[in-house]
Amino acid sequence: EAEVAQSPRYKITEKSQAVAFWCDPISGHATLYWYRQILGQGPELLVQFQDESVVDDSQLPKDRFSAERLKGVDSTLKIQPAELGDSAMYLCASSPGGSSYNEQFFGPGTRLTVL
Amino acid sequence: KQEVTQIPAALSVPEGENLVLNCSFTDSAIYNLQWFRQDPGKGLTSLLLIQSSQREQTSGRLNASLDKSSGRSTLYIAASQPGDSATYLCAVSAGNNRKLIWGLGTSLAVNP
Numbered sequence: 001e002a003e004v005a006q007s008p009r010y011k012i013t014e015k016s017q018a019v020a021f022w023c024d025p026i027s028g029h030a031t032l033y034w035y036r037q038i039l040g041q042g043p044e045l046l047v048q049f050q051d052e053s054v055v056d057d058s059q060l061p062k063d064r065f066s067a068e069r070l071k072g073v074d075s076t077l078k079i080q081p082a083e084l085g086d087s088a089m090y091l092c093a094s095s096p097g098g099s100s101y102n103e104q105f106f107g108p109g110t111r112l113t114v115l
Numbered sequence: 116k117q118e119v120t121q122i123p124a125a126l127s128v129p130e131g132e133n134l135v136l137n138c139s140f141t142d143s144a145i146y147n148l149q150w151f152r153q154d155p156g157k158g159l160t161s162l163l164l165i166q167s168s169q170r171e172q173t174s175g176r177l178n179a180s181l182d183k184s185s186g187r188s189t190l191y192i193a194a195s196q197p198g199d200s201a202t203y204l205c206a207v208s209a210g211n212n213r214k215l216i217w218g219l220g221t222s223l224a225v226n227p
Contacts, residue, residue, distance in 0.1 A: 006158075042119075042204060042217030043159070056212050091158055102146065102213050106159040 002026040004107035006092050012113045018080035021110045025074070025094030033104065034067055034077050035091040043091055049075065050097060082114045117142045117209050121218035128195055129226050136190040136221045138205035143183045146208040149215070150179050150190050153202045162203075163190070195225045 005024040013019050025032050030051055035043035046065065048056040052072040060067065064083070069075040079086055089111050093104040118141045128134055138148070147166045151159040163172045163179040165188070171180040178191040192199060202222045206215040 040219070042206070042219055043215075045214060048212055048214070056214065089156075089158075093159075102208055103149065103161060103164045104215065105161055106151075109158040111156065 004092055004094055004105055006090075006107035006110055008110055009108060010111045010113075012115065013082050014115050015084055016081040018078065019082050019112065020079075021077045021090050021092075021112075023075045023077070023092030023107060025092070026105055029094035029096055029105075030072075031095045031097035031102070032069055032075050033093040033095075034075070035093065037089040037091055037109075039088075046077070079112075082112075084114050087112055087114045117145075117207065117216045119205060119207055119216050119218040121203075121205060121221050123221060124219065125222040125224075127224040127226060130195060130197060132195050132225075133191070133193050134195055134223075136192070136203050136205075136223070138188040138190070138218055140186045140188075140207050140216070142209065143186055144209060145183065146213050148179075148181055148188050148205060148207050150177075150188075151204045151206065153204060153220070155202075159204065195223075197225050197227050199223060199225050 007022050032049045034046045037043045046060045047067045049069045052069050067077045089109045091109045093106045095102050095104045120139045122137045145167050149164045150162040153159050165172050165181040176193040181188045202220040204220040206217045
């Protein structure tokens with residue numbers, strides 16, 4: 001069964017360092033999402049791509065976060081510099097897009113700890 | 116502004132019980148509603164998606180209903196098992212980009 005792949009699964013870094021997360025969506029899925037989830041809360045959308053274009057990055061802290069999906073397939077989310085408050089689970093999801101049947105499928109996530 | 120609420124926040128039941136998890140939303144203008152399962156420290160697993168034109172969806176021991184006019188959905192789990200222990204989240208898709216708006220989840224513990 002097709003799955004969303006993410007790496008690394010766990011990342012420990014010191015504040016002020018740069019970190020990067022990678023996501024490979026389900027083949028053929030046009031829409032890709034990056035979420036941040038703090039323990040005990042629902043996911044918060046950081047950025048949404050339709051193919052290679054950003055369609056929503058209103059909640060992305062653009063002074064330190066960046067995201068790209070250059071060829072409209074896999075995607076990278078970067079944080080530079082990392083801050084203590086960035087410790088969270090970073091989730092990637094993909095969906096076929098383009099209709100009301102827009103089921104999102106999630107990857108296993110990357111657990112980030114900033115020391 | 117769309118808001119999603121899940122009740123109860125936590126639930127503990129003995130194995131074998133049938134149970135109902137509730138999700139309510141404030142704006143009926145949704146594309147769909149999705150139920151997810153999340154195990155501790157893990158990603159999200161999609162359980163069921165109900166389109167706005169549908170009333171219910173079933174998968175195995177799970178049945179989800181949607182009453183869009185009243186802004187409510189229920190997830191029914193039949194014959195609960197310890198392996199069902201997890202957090203269950205509901206999310207509605209709404210707005211121009213079909214953004215998911217999330218509840219905080221119900222933490223379920225099924226005791227052997």
